Amino acid sequence: MSPVDQGHIRNFCIIAHIDHGKSTLADRILQMTGAVSERDMRSQVLDSMDLERERGITIKAQAVRVHYTASDGETYQLNLIDTPGHVDFSYEVSRSLAACEGALLVVDASQGIEAQTLANTYLAIEGDLEVIPVLNKIDLPAADPELHGRAVADLIGDDPENVLRISAKTGEGIEAVLEAVVARVPAPHGDLGAPARALIFDSVYDQYRGVVAFVRVMDGVFEKGDRLRCMQTGLVVESEEIGVMSPVMTPTGKLSAGETGYLVTGLGDAVAEPVGGELPAERDAVAASPEHLFEAAIGQIRRGESRRRQIGDADPADRPILPRQLLPGIDELAQRRLAAPRLAGVHELHETGAPQRVDDRRR
Numbered sequence: 001m002s003p004v005d006q007g008h009i010r011n012f013c014i015i016a017h018i019d020h021g022k023s024t025l026a027d028r029i030l031q032m033t034g035a036v037s038e039r040d041m042r043s044q045v046l047d048s049m050d051l052e053r054e055r056g057i058t059i060k061a062q063a064v065r066v067h068y069t070a071s072d073g074e075t076y077q078l079n080l081i082d083t084p085g086h087v088d089f090s091y092e093v094s095r096s097l098a099a100c101e102g103a104l105l106v107v108d109a110s111q112g113i114e115a116q117t118l119a120n121t122y123l124a125i126e127g128d129l130e131v132i133p134v135l136n137k138i139d140l141p142a143a144d145p146e147l148h149g150r151a152v153a154d155l156i157g158d159d160p161e162n163v164l165r166i167s168a169k170t171g172e173g174i175e176a177v178l179e180a181v182v183a184r185v186p187a188p189h190g191d192l193g194a195p196a197r198a199l200i201f202d203s204v205y206d207q208y209r210g211v212v213a214f215v216r217v218m219d220g221v222f223e224k225g226d227r228l229r230c231m232q233t234g235l236v237v238e239s240e241e242i243g244v245m246s247p248v249m250t251p252t253g254k255l256s257a258g259e260t261g262y263l264v265t266g267l268g269d270a271v272a273e274p275v276g277g278e279l280p281a282e283r284d285a286v287a288a289s290p291e292h293l294f295e296a297a298i299g300q301i302r303r304g305e306s307r308r309r310q311i312g313d314a315d316p317a318d319r320p321i322l323p324r325q326l327l328p329g330i331d332e333l334a335q336r337r338l339a340a341p342r343l344a345g346v347h348e349l350h351e352t353g354a355p356q357r358v359d360d361r362r363r
Contacts, residue, residue, distance in 0.1 A: 003192055003221065003256035004077055010185045011216065011260060012132075013081040013096045015124060016106035017116035021136040024168040025106060025177070026064075026082040032174050033066040033078070035246055063099075063202070063214050063260055064247040070182045078181060079260040081201075083120075092202075094123050095276060099201040099216035099260060102130040102185030104177065107152050109135045109143035109165070121155060131156050132164070132180050139167040190257025196220030197280040198255075198263075209240070211267040212249075215260065215279060222255045227282040228265065232274050236282055237265040 014022045030036045062082045069075045081096040097103065103124045107117055124131050133152045138145050145165050153160040164180060166173030198215035206212050222228075226239045241264035243251040255261045263279070 003254075004259065006190065006258040007187050008074060009077045009079065009188055009258045010102065010181050011079045011081075011100045011188060011258070012102040012104060012181055012185050013083050013093075013100045014104045014106060015083055015093055015097075015120035016136075017108070017111075017114040017120075018084075020106050020108040020111070020114075020117075021168045022082055022106055025104070025134070025136065025166075025174075026062075026080060028168050028171055028174045029078075029080060029178065030064065030066060030247060032171070032178065033068050035064065035066040062247075063245050065244045065260070066246070068178050068182070071179060072182075076182050077259070078178070081260075093120055094127075095201045097123055097127045097129060099199055100129060101188060102132065102181065104132050104134050104181070105152070105156070106134045106136050107148060109138045109145050109148055110140045112144075112148040113151050113155060117152075118155070125156075130185050132177075132184055133158060133162070134164045134166060134177060136166055136168050138165050139170055139172070188258030190217065191219045192221060192257050194219035194257075195280060196222050196226070197278055198222065200275050200277050200279055203275055206264075209264050209266065211265050211269070213263045213265060213279065214245075215255070215263055217255045217257050217259050217261075219257050220281070221257070222263070222281065224251075224253045228263070228279055229282045230274075230277060230279060232277040235267075237267055240264045240266050 014025060016022045064080050064082075066078050066080065067075055068078055079100075081100065083093045083096045103120075105117070105121060105124070107113060121131065133156060135145055135149050135152065137143055146160075149160045149163040149165065152158075152163050164173060164176055166177060168174070196217070197219055198217045200213045200215055202214040204212050204214075222239065222242055224239055224242050227236055228239055229236050241251055242253055242255055242261065243249055244255075244259070244261040249262060252261065255263075
């Protein structure tokens with residue numbers, strides 16, 4: 001299988017404040033591109049955790065590949081990452097941004113700009129991503145597209161006319177979103193002839209196959225059977241399977257520069273293959289450059305009760321230490337809360353969601 005022309009690849013993510021319609025937009029994109037049949041279609045297709053479906057939120061970033069035939073007649077490979085919207089999971093968002101060239105900034109047309117709208121926008125701008133503003137839920141009676149459209153345009157320094165107005169629920173405007181992704185998101189510029197290296201932007205644990213790393217290939221080509229070196233741990237593993245999410249795991253045997261996909265390594269511990277690290281082929285490990293590494297989670301987080309309490313009232317033994325790599329969603333805000341003189345513990349959502357993520361990763 002020959003490498004895909006990078007000029008026909010678009011890597012982008014969806015960012016927004018919680019409950020502004022990211023997952024619904026992702027559902028519509030999957031539906032319109034034919035990635036999911038009408039029979040298999042359900043809400044929150046990309047949300048796999050029980051807690052996500054129970055609360056209607058996204059906690060864990062999810063990647064998927066779709067193909068879209070644009071108005072120019074060309075077929076493009078779109079690699080989409082649906083990210084969390086809750087403030088406590090902004091680290092998940094930042095990892096996803098590191099694997100993309102563009103971002104859809106989704107804003108609720110009835111609520112306008114909110115806290116995570118600003119936070120995610122700044123993250124995208126700092127990452128030098130092309131930000132495409134999208135005003136969602138224009139079908140709601142309380143929607144004010146003109147007012148909030150101007151506000152979003154002012155936020156990113158764009159013209160209000162360039163703010164897309166859609167309803168992910170009804171499907172209105174979704175085609176315009178896909179056309180904007182093709183036209184405005186830059187194509188990746190990886191070097192196919194360079195040493196193979198990839199960025200690990202997420203991972204899950206499969207009880208039968210071990211750690212499955214989700215990667216963005218920065219340069220070179222990865223093939224099934226390649227020996228890989230985890231740069232942060234020095235561990236050498238073999239790629240047992242290589243493929244893409246479309247949206248189920250689909251083996252391809254190869255991933256080339258500019259593409260996103262997954263690598264099955266057989267490792268039994270996610271800590272040995274930390275998220276945010278670089279994963280080069282062993283033959284090219286000497287040429288791997290640490291300067292390209294995404295800032296990985298380091299240190300440890302103490303998990304306490306869901307309610308805030310005085311440290312003096314807590315027995316340290318009641319707050320087991322969990323490796324930070326296992327809780328990539330805990331961001332700087334949570335750390336500051338833990339470091340406060342009289343407070344311990346993390347947000348209630350982390351208290352519920354973190355153990356499930358640990359179970360998914362380590363069983």
